[in-house]
Amino acid sequence: MRQRTPRFASALLLGVLAAACGVQSKGVELGGPVPTTESGPSRTTAVAPSTTRTIGPVVDDGVVKAVVTPTGVVAAVRSVRADGSYVVVSPCAREVTIAKATPVPRVHVVLDPGHGGAADPGSVGKSGLTEAQLNLVVAELTKAELEAVGVSVALTRTTNSYLSLAARGAIVTSLAPAAFVSIHHNGGPNRTAPTPGTEVYYQVADEVRSKRLAGLVHEEVVAALATTGLASWSWYDDAGVKVRVNDQGGDYYGILRHAAGVPSALVELAYLSATAEEEALLRTDEVRRLEAGAVARGIVRFLTTDDPGSGYVGPSRRTAEATGGGTSGCVDPPLQ
Ligand SMILES: [Zn+2]
Numbered sequence: 001m002r003q004r005t006p007r008f009a010s011a012l013l014l015g016v017l018a019a020a021c022g023v024q025s026k027g028v029e030l031g032g033p034v035p036t037t038e039s040g041p042s043r044t045t046a047v048a049p050s051t052t053r054t055i056g057p058v059v060d061d062g063v064v065k066a067v068v069t070p071t072g073v074v075a076a077v078r079s080v081r082a083d084g085s086y087v088v089v090s091p092c093a094r095e096v097t098i099a100k101a102t103p104v105p106r107v108h109v110v111l112d113p114g115h116g117g118a119a120d121p122g123s124v125g126k127s128g129l130t131e132a133q134l135n136l137v138v139a140e141l142t143k144a145e146l147e148a149v150g151v152s153v154a155l156t157r158t159t160n161s162y163l164s165l166a167a168r169g170a171i172v173t174s175l176a177p178a179a180f181v182s183i184h185h186n187g188g189p190n191r192t193a194p195t196p197g198t199e200v201y202y203q204v205a206d207e208v209r210s211k212r213l214a215g216l217v218h219e220e221v222v223a224a225l226a227t228t229g230l231a232s233w234s235w236y237d238d239a240g241v242k243v244r245v246n247d248q249g250g251d252y253y254g255i256l257r258h259a260a261g262v263p264s265a266l267v268e269l270a271y272l273s274a275t276a277e278e279e280a281l282l283r284t285d286e287v288r289r290l291e292a293g294a295v296a297r298g299i300v301r302f303l304t305t306d307d308p309g310s311g312y313v314g315p316s317r318r319t320a321e322a323t324g325g326g327t328s329g330c331v332d333p334p335l336q
Helices: 004-022 131-149 165-175 209-226 255-260 276-282 285-304
Strands: 067-068 073-079 085-088 095-098 109-113 153-154 180-187 190-191 198-202 234-235 240-242 264-271
Touching: 004 067, 004 198, 004 264, 067 153, 073 165, 085 165, 095 180, 109 131, 109 165, 131 153, 131 180, 131 285, 165 255, 180 209, 198 234, 209 240, 209 285, 255 264, 264 276, 264 285
Parallel strands: 109 153, 109 180, 180 264, 198 240
Antiparallel strands: 067 073, 073 085, 085 095, 190 234, 198 264
């Protein structure tokens, strides 16, 4: 199936042009000039995007690369058997055969709501809001923002359930989108600052695409969150855009490692578990939409411009261990 929907291409073009002109498209402001924030430790300067290319239709060779199982689990497809059943990568990263599933079409972008389920809630706010829940809401809103301008999107999970990093990575590399963003909210700041403490990690092995994607997402998110007027944001000293390297010289974060070959970024939008004020912001629809719009704009600018992004800092020297996302003791949910 090549160019399955001619309408799609024109919708996409219109959407991108609308974005470039700062015109509202279905209520979404994807490309309007964003505020400039030159003060504060991040030294972020957001600039109006300049469209230099449009996004073509997704190339789909008709080979099923991922499916949604009858129980709503998204899974990478390893192979399709002669009887039509699928060999898929389960949430615990095991190969499992399922008789029936709904194919996931090829997409421009894959979004990953970080963490999931009781076994991996991520950071937890003082009022009990989990990062797993919040990341899913923001990812769904980001998907809607992108789709409104003709950018097709798949999510790695659509429910609050456990999904190993290996299974997430399998979905990403299988679908091979033009961009991949893993959406998170942070914990463990070491100070506060007057500007948002947003962090975006890129892949060690991709200093061009992954780095620019991370820089553009950072630029948009910091500019968007700054409009909330919060006076004191949670921060860690190395906030900004960076790599974090493991002992072997590869990406410390498993999701970036497992997504190797696809331009990828992991964004820690803001801190969920530090102050009541910041958590209260993250409980509002308004700020969630602000985050989603910003991530979407960053992705669209990555796909349509050569803008460099900003907020780059040196490699992270964090020592705290990341937790969750492994397959040890993992119990797969019913898949059919
Ligand atoms: Zn996280």
